[in-house]
Amino acid sequence: MTAADTIFALASGGGRGAIAVLRVSGAESRGIIARLAGGLPTARMASLRWLRDPTTGDALDQALVLWFPGPKSYTGEDSAELHLHGGPAVIAAVGGALAALGARPAEAGEFTRRAFLNGRLDLTAAEGIADLIAAETEAQRRQALRQADGALAKLYGAWSERLTRLLAHQEAAIEFAEDDLPTDLGDRARDGAATLRAEIVAHLADGGRGERLREGVLVAILGAPNAGKSSLLNALAGRDAAIVSARAGTTRDVVEVRLALAGVPVTLADTAGLREAADEIEQEGIRRAHRRAEEADLVLAVFAADTAPDAETLAWVTPGAVVLANKVDLAPAPGKIGGVAPLPVSARTGAGLEALRTRLEAEARRLAGAADAAVLTRPRHRAALTEASAWLAEAETALLPELASEALRAALRALGRLTGRVGVEDVLDVIFRDFCIGK
Ligand SMILES: Nc1nc2c(ncn2[C@@H]2O[C@H](COP(=O)(O)OP(=O)(O)O)[C@@H](O)[C@H]2O)c(=O)[nH]1
Ligand SMILES: [Mg+2]
Structure with a gap:
């Protein structure tokens, strides 16, 4: 399994389809495609070809063949796409021919890994491609597309370049202290470090929105038994996900539904009603309700108006919580509950549910809305940037030029790990493991 192997994989989804795309990449692609397709097609043009078994000459399929010579290909290597008829026997036959010609099946993420190793994209852009394939909602798609297109790569790349220059200035100040270089080189490096650190700190102060958009927002519905929590969950989900009953203590485990609000993926968690329960199972349900509420990005506190x-x-009514007075068909909503004006709703008649949805969309946007600016999307990014800014602070206050220089170098290494320029062998497996085969 070396990077010199020529690899192939099904790049389209499994199962039957009108078309299946097999992707091939590596040094031997040229010869392999030429033999399989009876000659090498014109670069980057779709050519209709008969694919034939290399030993028997039997026709395997008629396919569109696209030839992408390196280095201007996705992987940076010679590569090709075969658009086959999308049936399992066709895919197996052409795959078998590719293997007979010397290619081997690719591992998960191997194409993108090669693209990274060949400098076609940085690590953040590679992560953006994985996120784009995983995106379930509109806002996730936009964020992933921006990142795949290099929004973070550009930002972090520019920071690395500036830092490299600062380091060069600092080193020059040390090396040539006795020569007649500008004497304020060291000071300028410190000022530059302070400016850069301020930018990184501002970028980090994003409220975690990019990470939350990638992971999804968690909303926990809390309230007394019979307040109407399960009814509200079902109304918002548009289906009977949780059991609704007049009997208190019906919901005992956490029931979750996924929905998209304002393009943000939201997990809505219905929980066991909060009360003193004698029943052991119900007690465990209530413990789980509390745990889910503590993890939640947003708490929906439900009260019955009657x-x-x-x-x-009431203990969960905080300034950040959304407070609901349900069952307004039975009694008017109180003006304030725990100091907060509740949203009046009725899960039974549907009154107020549109307003509730609008409020939840606004909350989803606030928590995870896709900003137009480049936002970081993974804990890995946050950790590396936090480390870089700590080293920059160190450089600003270092008492000796040599120490300032060391700190700048460490900050540069932290940024380098982020984009994949230095010391990343250990994180590569973690990142590319998340990819599907064929990407
Ligand atoms: N009148 C009225 N009854 C409701 C409303 N919402 C829920 N209920 C009823 O209240 C009972 C408890 O509802 P449920 O959703 O199971 O409450 P939970 O225990 O908080 O999950 C059921 O009989 C529901 O039909 C409402 O808005 N108005
Ligand atoms: Mg319930």
Whole structure:
């Protein structure tokens, strides 16, 4: 398994389809495609060819063949795409021919890994491609596309370049202290470090929106038994996901539904009603409700308008929570619950549900809305940038020029790990493991 192998994989989804795309990449692609397709087609043009078994000459399929000579290909190597008829026997036959001609099946993410190793994209852009394939909602798609297109690569690349210059200045100040170079080189390096650090700190102060958009927002529905939590979950989901019953204590485990609000993926978690439960199973359900609420990005505190607010749920009414007065078909909503004006709703009649949805969309946008600016999307990015900014602070206050220089170098290494320029062998497997075969 070396990077010199020529690899192939099914790049389209499994199963039957009108078309299946086999992708080939590596040094031997030229000869392999020429033998399989009876000659090498014109570069980057779709050519209709008969693919033939290299030993028997039997026709395997008639396919569109695209030839992408390196280095201006996705992987940076000579590569090709074969657009076959999308059936399992066709894919198996052509795959078998490719293997007979010396190619081997690719590992997950191997094409993009090669693209990275050949300098076609940096690590953040490679991650953007994985996210684009995984994107389920509109806002996720936009964020991933921006990152795949190099928005973070450009930003972090520019920071690395500036830092390299600062380091060069600092080194020059040390090396040529006795020569007649400008004497303020060291000071200029420190000022530059401070400016750069301020930019990194501002970039980090994004409220975690990019990461949350990538992972999804978690909303926990909390309230007393019978307040109407499960009814509200079902109304928002548009289906009967949770059991609704007049009997208190029906919902005992956490029931979750996924939906998209304002293009943001949201997990809505219905929980067991909060009360003193005698039943052991219900007690565990209530423990889980609390745990989910603690992990949640947003708490929906549900009260029944015809019942006095219960202390257990009131404890969750914080300035960030969304407070609901349900069952307004039975009684008017109180003006304030725990100091917050509740949204009046009725899961039974549907009153107020549009307003609730609008409010939840606004919350989803606030928590994870795709900004137009480049936002970081992974804990890995946050960790590396936090480290870089700590080293920059170190450089600003270092007492000796040599120490300032060391700190700048460490900051540069942290940025380098982010984009994949230095010391990344250990993170490559982690990143490319998330890819599917054929990408
Ligand atoms: N009148 C009225 N009844 C409701 C409303 N929402 C829920 N219910 C009823 O209240 C009971 C408890 O509802 P459920 O959703 O299971 O509450 P949970 O225990 O909080 O999950 C059921 O009989 C529901 O039909 C509402 O808006 N108005
Ligand atoms: Mg319930």
